[in-house]
Amino acid sequence: MNSDVQQVTNFFNTKRLRLSIILVIFGLAYIGASIGLGFQTQSLLNVQAGIAWLIHNFIPNEASQGYWNEIIQQLFRTFIVAVASTTCAAVVSLFLAIIGAQTLTPAITVSWVIRCLSSLLRNIPIVAWAMILLFSFKQNDLTGFLALFFMTLGFLTRAFMETIEDFGTEKIQALQATGATYLQVIFQGLLPEIAVALMTWILYMIENNVRDATLVGLLTGTGIGFIFNLYFKSLRYGAAGLVVLSVIILVVAVELISNLIGRLLS
Structure with a gap:
C-alpha cells in the first residue's frame, strides 16, 4: 500500500x-x-x-449607414473572387492529385514533382503571393484571383492526394482485376467514393479564401479590403467598422452554409 x-x-x-x-x-x-x-x-x-x-x-453609427450599398457591392465582388479562385484551383488540383497520388501515378518521379510543387505553392503566404503578383498584374481583381488560386492549388492538391491514397491500393487493384480500365477506375470507382471528402475540402477552402480575400484586397486595391483601407485612412471609422461587421456576417454565413451542405452530403 x-x-x-x-x-x-x-x-x-x-x-x-x-x-x-x-x-x-x-x-x-x-x-x-x-x-x-x-x-x-x-x-x-x-x-x-x-x-x-x-x-x-468603430461601432457603426447613423452617418455610416449610407455606405451599405457600396459595402455590399464590394463584399459580393470579394466573395465571387474567393469562390472562383477556389473552384478553378479545385479542378486543376484534382487532375494533379490523380496523376500524383502514389496509388495512381504513372511514375514515382511524377508523384514527387507534384508533391514538391504543392508544398512550394501552399507554403508561400498569401500576402507574399499578392506582393509577387502585384508587380506583374498591378492592382486589379486578377491579381487577387491568382494569389488565392496558387495558394489554394497547393493546399488542395496535397489534400486531394492524401484523400485518394486513403482510398487504398487494394480497392484499386480489385477494380482492375474485374477488367476496369484506368479511366473507369477513376471516374466510376474512385471519384464517387471520395466525392464527399473532396467537397468538404473545397468548402473549407472557400471559407478560408473569403477571409484571405479581404486581406488580399488591401494589397491589390480591390474588393472589401480596399474600401476598408479607404475608409480607415480617411478617418471614417464608423464606415470601417461597418465593413468589419459585414465581413464577419459573410464569413459566418459561408461557414453555416458549408456545414449544412456537409451534413446533407454525409
Missing part, C-alpha cells in the same frame, strides 16, 4: 517538475523576446484604453 502511495507521489512530483521547467522556459523566452524587441511590459496596462477607443470609434 505504501509503495503504491509512493509511486503516485513520485508521479505527481515528476509532472510538477516538468510543468515548472516548461513555465520557466516560456518565461525566459518571453523575457528574451521583450528585450530583443524593446517591448515594455507596462504597455499591457494601456490595452483597455485601446479597446475603449476601438469600441467608441
